[in-house]
Amino acid sequence: MMEIVFQEPTTIDEGDALISVVIPDGITRIGAWALQGCTSLTSITIPNSVKSIGGYAFYNCTSLTSILIPDSVTSIGNYVFCNCTNLKSITINKPKGSIAGAPWGAPETTKIIWGSDYENVN
Numbered sequence: 059m060m061e062i063v064f065q066e067p068t069t070i071d072e073g074d075a076l077i078s079v080v081i082p083d084g085i086t087r088i089g090a091w092a093l094q095g096c097t098s099l100t101s102i103t104i105p106n107s108v109k110s111i112g113g114y115a116f117y118n119c120t121s122l123t124s125i126l127i128p129d130s131v132t133s134i135g136n137y138v139f140c141n142c143t144n145l146k147s148i149t150i151n152k153p154k155g156s157i158a159g160a161p162w163g164a165p166e167t168t169k170i171i172w173g174s175d176y177e178n179v180n
Contacts, residue, residue: 083107088115090135097121106130111138117163120144127151137163147171 078101079093085105090112093099099119104111106128113135116122120143127134129151139145140163147169150157154172161168 077101079103081105081108088112090114091117094118104128104131109133111135113137114140117141124149131157133157134159134162139164139168
């Protein structure tokens with residue numbers, strides 16, 4: 059079992075230069091504050107091996123417009139999408155309401171797509 063956990067604050071240097079992140083298969087948890095402040099990040103690929111996403115993991119990823127959360131994820135921490143000002147949609151391949159805490163700090167205009175259902179977060 060592999061795990062990437064970043065300490066607070068994130069240990070990513072030059073985080074504002076990251077455009078795309080592909081998390082390797084086998085990773086089971088995205089730690090708290092992992093990619094916070096990566097303001098140029100437009101794409102995050104999360105594999106089916108990830109089971110939890112820690113609080114504030116994507117905080118202030120202001121260029122992120124959409125994200126797909128795989129059905130393997132059973133826990134999403136507080137304020138994961140806080141200050142993701144351009145986030146338009148969060149797609150979750152699970153039944154509506156199956157992960158507590160939605161919208162996890164996302165902007166009020168963000169749509170959460172549960173399977174084939176839409177929930178406007180307004």
